[in-house]
Amino acid sequence: MSLVKSENLTKTYRMGDETVRALDGVSLRIDPGEFVAILGPSGSGKSTLMHILGFMDSPSAGRLRFEGGEVSQIGRARRSWYRANRIGFVFQAFNLLPRLSVTDNVLLPVVYGRSGIRDRKSLARVALERVGMTHRARHLPNQLSGGERQRAAIARALVNSPALVLADEPTGNLDSQNVDRIMALFGELAAEGHTIVVVTHDEHVAGFARRRIRMHDGRITEDSSMDV
Amino acid sequence: MNGILTFFGGLVNGLGEVWAHKFRSLLSMAGIILGVAALVAMVGVVQGMIGEVRDYFERTGGITRLMVEPREPPDEQLHIAHLSPGLTFRDVEAIRQGSPLVTWIDPEVSLGWRRYSHAGRNESAPLRGVLPDRREILRLQLREGRFIGDLDIADASPVVVLGSWLGEQFFPDGGAVGERISLHGRQYRIIGVLEPLGGHDAGGWFRWQDRVGYIPVTTGMKRFNGNDRLNSLAVQVADVAFLEDAMEQVRNVLLHTRRGIRDFEVTTMEEQLMEFRRMERSFTFALGGVAGISLLVGGIGIMNVMLAVINERIREIGVRKAVGARGSDIFIQFLAEAVVISVVGGMIGMMASVGLVVMLGEIVEAEQFRIVLSPAAMVAGFLFSVTIGVASGIYPAMRAARLNVIEALRYE
Numbered sequence: 001m002s003l004v005k006s007e008n009l010t011k012t013y014r015m016g017d018e019t020v021r022a023l024d025g026v027s028l029r030i031d032p033g034e035f036v037a038i039l040g041p042s043g044s045g046k047s048t049l050m051h052i053l054g055f056m057d058s059p060s061a062g063r064l065r066f067e068g069g070e071v072s073q074i075g076r077a078r079r080s081w082y083r084a085n086r087i088g089f090v091f092q093a094f095n096l097l098p099r100l101s102v103t104d105n106v107l108l109p110v111v112y113g114r115s116g117i118r119d120r121k122s123l124a125r126v127a128l129e130r131v132g133m134t135h136r137a138r139h140l141p142n143q144l145s146g147g148e149r150q151r152a153a154i155a156r157a158l159v160n161s162p163a164l165v166l167a168d169e170p171t172g173n174l175d176s177q178n179v180d181r182i183m184a185l186f187g188e189l190a191a192e193g194h195t196i197v198v199v200t201h202d203e204h205v206a207g208f209a210r211r212r213i214r215m216h217d218g219r220i221t222e223d224s225s226m227d228v
Numbered sequence: 229m230n231g232i233l234t235f236f237g238g239l240v241n242g243l244g245e246v247w248a249h250k251f252r253s254l255l256s257m258a259g260i261i262l263g264v265a266a267l268v269a270m271v272g273v274v275q276g277m278i279g280e281v282r283d284y285f286e287r288t289g290g291i292t293r294l295m296v297e298p299r300e301p302p303d304e305q306l307h308i309a310h311l312s313p314g315l316t317f318r319d320v321e322a323i324r325q326g327s328p329l330v331t332w333i334d335p336e337v338s339l340g341w342r343r344y345s346h347a348g349r350n351e352s353a354p355l356r357g358v359l360p361d362r363r364e365i366l367r368l369q370l371r372e373g374r375f376i377g378d379l380d381i382a383d384a385s386p387v388v389v390l391g392s393w394l395g396e397q398f399f400p401d402g403g404a405v406g407e408r409i410s411l412h413g414r415q416y417r418i419i420g421v422l423e424p425l426g427g428h429d430a431g432g433w434f435r436w437q438d439r440v441g442y443i444p445v446t447t448g449m450k451r452f453n454g455n456d457r458l459n460s461l462a463v464q465v466a467d468v469a470f471l472e473d474a475m476e477q478v479r480n481v482l483l484h485t486r487r488g489i490r491d492f493e494v495t496t497m498e499e500q501l502m503e504f505r506r507m508e509r510s511f512t513f514a515l516g517g518v519a520g521i522s523l524l525v526g527g528i529g530i531m532n533v534m535l536a537v538i539n540e541r542i543r544e545i546g547v548r549k550a551v552g553a554r555g556s557d558i559f560i561q562f563l564a565e566a567v568v569i570s571v572v573g574g575m576i577g578m579m580a581s582v583g584l585v586v587m588l589g590e591i592v593e594a595e596q597f598r599i600v601l602s603p604a605a606m607v608a609g610f611l612f613s614v615t616i617g618v619a620s621g622i623y624p625a626m627r628a629a630r631l632n633v634i635e636a637l638r639y640e
């Protein structure tokens with residue numbers, strides 16, 4: 001069974017008299033365990049698609065199924081639950097809360113996920129171990145390097161063992177050494193069975209993924225998988 | 229259950245935010261702090277003033293006092309008005325015989341300010357001729373000696389009881405009883421010295437009373453005035469229940485001594501009591517208004533700061549929502565921050581109020597009245613400030629809760 005299945009996803013914005021089509025009939029299917037890169041020029045609709053896949057935005061038209069359920073049927077509070085428990089989101093700008101320690105940042109989805117888990121500390125430790133950040137657990141975000149911040153953010157995305165990890169230009173603010181390190185980490189996570197979608201406009205970054213989707217003007221223009 | 233947990237988490241978080249922005253938090257609390265302090269101080273001032281008036285009211289006979297006051301006789305009696313002798317000592321004797329409901333009779337011959345001389349020292353103080361009853365009504369305590377007695381009245385003896393102030397001036401080490409003091413060119417034997425009336429931190433009226441010297445009312449009539457006229461006459465009734473009947477009795481007796489001429493009026497303290505109540509009420513309203521306005525301003529301050537805080541933290545709100553926070557989680561978080569600000573502000577306000585009351589106490593001299601630090605006002609001010617703080621946190625918290633995730637994340 002597919003993890004994500006969309007049919008004719010469309011997203012339009014009204015700007016005065018004009019209608020902007022950010023997404024223009026996107027149909028795609030992502031299976032569990034896939035590692036997907038979405039490529040495309042600026043304004044092609046990559047972020048819009050990610051927001052919809054991540055339960056943060058709704059399409060204007062089209063259908064989206066997640067884990068077999070129709071997403072449009074899900075109410076607001078339940079969407080928050082999905083964001084906390086089933087989906088991990090990694091941002092270009094890291095988006096760690098400056099006043100919280102790395103551990104507390106990592107635990108935010110656990111706090112909001114209401115899973116009733118008591119041993120939060122060990123959850124955070126497992127996630128930080130996975131990204132090699134246990135030695136920075138008590139630090140504040142501004143005491144970390146860029147690469148470390150992104151690894152902390154990835155730990156936050158992983159903490160509730162989500163079904164899908166979405167990363168919108170996760171390497172956009174990193175130097176080339178850290179780009180490779182972060183992408184290698186995503187590769188390992190995919191190999192362990194995580195489903196990962198990474199948005200980028202860098203071919204080198206996309207090279208880490210097994211499947212590439214190219215977008216242009218809100219449409220998918222190419223969808224290719226390569227065997228390794 | 230979860231909401232409560234989130235709320236406590238929010239409180240901890242709010243304390244952190246308040247601490248992280250100490251100065252700004254203090255500014256946002258300023259209105260609440262001043263409001264609470266002003267409320268407590270105003271209550272203290274008003275309670276002090278009202279307490280003073282109430283004390284005075286009760287110490288001068290309270291509601292069971294009846295006063296005989298002069299009045300223009302009615303028109304049809306104007307041509308015979310001169311036949312009435314007016315207020316005289318004969319009234320006292322008549323009331324004693326004809327009004328069994330009266331427990332104490334309190335006539336006074338006021339002799340104005342007089343020069344008291346002893347051993348080459350002179351002091352000016354009021355002098356009054358009274359009955360032994362005066363001691364009961366004012367609950368006068370003697371430091372030494374005794375008060376005026378029935379024999380002194382019968383004999384119109386040249387004896388005097390000194391108020392505590394006079395005693396202090398002439399005989400700071402005591403030993404006044406038996407000494408002689410010169411008044412109006414005659415020697416008077418001191419038979420007693422009074423204790424101060426109202427204890428140590430009492431205000432104006434009591435201090436004033438402490439200056440007075442007392443002689444028998446008959447002595448005042450004979451040796452000073454040469455007639456039996458009184459300056460004032462009042463009586464005490466045993467119980468309010470008899471007030472109406474006692475009034476009737478006194479009225480009848482006096483009509484008799486006045487040969488039927490109605491040139492007097494028997495009044496109760498009711499009017500004074502009403503006046504007192506009115507004053508109390510208007511003070512309460514004025515006080516409530518001032519405190520209410522300052523706390524309202526405090527609330528607006530908190531709302532203003534909360535709105536600014538939320539504007540600064542739009543991105544944080546976006547991140548929290550992106551990782552699973554619901555609108556209600558955000559609402560509770562920011563409401564908890566408003567609660568922290570108003571609770572901390574209210575507590576600082578309570579502390580500030582103690583300081584303010586002490587300071588005002590230094591400024592307002594004890595001569596006038598005493599400022600009371602009212603714990604009830606402190607608690608009320610605190611609760612009120614917290615309520616206002618929470619109420620003014622609701623709207624900003626709702627705005628935060630309604631923010632769109634993507635727009636919030638994109639906010640610079």
Ligand SMILES: Nc1ncnc2c1ncn2[C@@H]1O[C@H](COP(=O)(O)OP(=O)(O)OP(=O)(O)O)[C@@H](O)[C@H]1O
Nearest residue numbers: 013015020021022041042043044045046047048049
């Ligand atoms: N809130 C909005 N209102 C109006 N137009 C919008 C809004 N959000 C996105 N768009 C438009 O939709 C289109 C797709 O935007 P999107 O952010 O998905 O692009 P993108 O592929 O992520 O670009 P980039 O690589 O620069 O991040 C753009 O033309 C953008 O201007």
Ligand SMILES: [Mg+2]
Nearest residue numbers: 046047048168
């Ligand atoms: Mg984008």
